[in-house]
Amino acid sequence: MRSGPTWGRMAMGSEEWPEVRLRDLVDERGISYGIVQPGVACDDGVPFVRVNNLQEGRIVTDEVKRVAPEIEAKYGRTRLRGGEVLVSLVGSLGQTAIVPPRLRGWNVARAVAVVPVRRDIGADWVAYALQSPGLQHRMRARATTTVQATLNLQDVRELPIPLPAKSERDKAASVLRALDDKIALNRLMNLTLESIARAVFESWFVDFDPVRGKMEGGEVGLPPDLASCIPDGFEEFRGRSVPRGWPVAPLGLHVATQRGLSYTGAGLSAEGVPMHNLNSILEGGGHKPDGMKYYNGEFDERREVVRGDVLVANTEQGHERRLIGFACLVPSLHGEIGIFSHHLFRLRPLPQSPLSAAYVCYLLNSGGVHAEVSGYATGTTVNTLPKDALERPLVVVPPIPLIKAFTDLAVHAAALEEALVLQSRSLAATRDELLPRLLSGPLGPNARAFVEEAVS
Numbered sequence: 031m032r033s034g035p036t037w038g039r040m041a042m043g044s045e046e047w048p049e050v051r052l053r054d055l056v057d058e059r060g061i062s063y064g065i066v067q068p069g070v071a072c073d074d075g076v077p078f079v080r081v082n083n084l085q086e087g088r089i090v091t092d093e094v095k096r097v098a099p100e101i102e103a104k105y106g107r108t109r110l111r112g113g114e115v116l117v118s119l120v121g122s123l124g125q126t127a128i129v130p131p132r133l134r135g136w137n138v139a140r141a142v143a144v145v146p147v148r149r150d151i152g153a154d155w156v157a158y159a160l161q162s163p164g165l166q167h168r169m170r171a172r173a174t175t176t177v178q179a180t181l182n183l184q185d186v187r188e189l190p191i192p193l194p195a196k197s198e199r200d201k202a203a204s205v206l207r208a209l210d211d212k213i214a215l216n217r218l219m220n221l222t223l224e225s226i227a228r229a230v231f232e233s234w235f236v237d238f239d240p241v242r243g244k245m246e247g248g249e250v251g252l253p254p255d256l257a258s259c260i261p262d263g264f265e266e267f268r269g270r271s272v273p274r275g276w277p278v279a280p281l282g283l284h285v286a287t288q289r290g291l292s293y294t295g296a297g298l299s300a301e302g303v304p305m306h307n308l309n310s311i312l313e314g315g316g317h318k319p320d321g322m323k324y325y326n327g328e329f330d331e332r333r334e335v336v337r338g339d340v341l342v343a344n345t346e347q348g349h350e351r352r353l354i355g356f357a358c359l360v361p362s363l364h365g366e367i368g369i370f371s372h373h374l375f376r377l378r379p380l381p382q383s384p385l386s387a388a389y390v391c392y393l394l395n396s397g398g399v400h401a402e403v404s405g406y407a408t409g410t411t412v413n414t415l416p417k418d419a420l421e422r423p424l425v426v427v428p429p430i431p432l433i434k435a436f437t438d439l440a441v442h443a444a445a446l447e448e449a450l451v452l453q454s455r456s457l458a459a460t461r462d463e464l465l466p467r468l469l470s471g472p473l474g475p476n477a478r479a480f481v482e483e484a485v486s
Contacts, residue, residue: 064138282421297327
């Protein structure tokens with residue numbers, strides 16, 4: 031592929047692949063952007079896709095806005111049917127995703143273009159072409175930057191798409207899709223591992239299902255050595271029922287809490303010490319592998335983190351409490367030593383405490399404790415969490431064998447998650463390397479075998 035803002039014509043051996051303007055590859059709806067003024071959020075309205083829903087070639091629907099039906103009705107042209115390619119026009123330019131059938135009937139925001147690719151062309155081929163380095167460069171070069179980067183819809187319509195024979199398009203898209211499907215499967219497996227660990231924690235230490243099972247004379251669902259730790263009833267402690275004989279104490283008696291490093295932008299760089307920050311924690315808890323920054327300034331050991339430390343978000347824009355108070359465990363993905371920013375607290379169990387880091391992390395992400403901790407947050411525009419919010423909650427301290435059994439499960443799940451993240455990174459690198467090659471020439475005879483080996 032030729033470098034630079036335009037592609038030229040794509041070589042295929044001694045032949046050339048013709049280029050066709052994107053506007054000529056769509057159906058009768060044409061290329062349009064969506065809802066300009068969605069008005070006040072409407073809980074029972076029509077959901078619509080925004081730029082922040084386009085992530086890594088897919089549409090993430092964890093956080094969705096809705097628009098009143100009477101407003102959405104004015105934008106029937108961009109009402110989704112499934113199979114369209116979406117392209118972000120504002121901010122994070124050139125993010126693309128194909129609309130899955132389950133989003134049929136949704137709409138899109140003004141900052142998202144709907145590209146209804148004809149079936150005979152293939153949405154996969156067009157989406158991958160738009161992700162190619164050449165077209166990504168072209169979109170960024172054509173963007174205006176008055177307030178934030180914005181791509182004109184007319185420039186999108188004029189984007190040159192290489193158009194080889196359908197057999198070549200299908201082969202190339204199939205190879206790239208196999209890699210993306212494996213990455214998506216890894217992501218789903220990670221979500222499953224995390225949900226299993228959370229479900230076990232909730233069952234054992236929030237709902238106290240084993241205690242209720244023993245109290246009712248049934249099976250506790252645990253091996254004999256753990257079952258022997260389970261009492262056969264509850265007792266009252268300050269208006270709440272806790273397993274009989276299990277101590278209750280302020281979390282501050284079990285953990286040491288440290289605020290992170292205050293820094294300026296001058297200390298940030300493309301390389302340096304990995305710095306966990308607010309973007310390193312997922313809404314609802316858990317670690318975000320791609321949310322790291324890198325720091326080249328000075329810091330002391332109080333701001334260091336190692337694998338297994340607990341990090342807690344202490345800042346959030348707004349008051350929805352989707353992030354503030356939630357925790358993650360530091361993985362080993364970024365090396366042995368890192369640092370953490372002032373938007374986070376680091377928690378470490380004290381030497382004399384029976385609580386493990388994994389137990390503390392899942393405890394903070396459980397509903398009741400998170401509600402109590404985040405309830406201490408204050409602020410007008412920006413919500414902030416004081417240090418003692420993590421020290422005040424009264425927590426149940428289970429027997430050590432139960433804590434250890436859960437910790438072993440959580441640590442094993444975290445190790446599997448890290449391995450899948452690393453594999454996905456390798457697959458993504460393979461895809462990104464293959465992408466311009468497959469879009470600029472015929473599929474080599476070994477490409478399919480190479481991909482099959484990569485995803486196995």
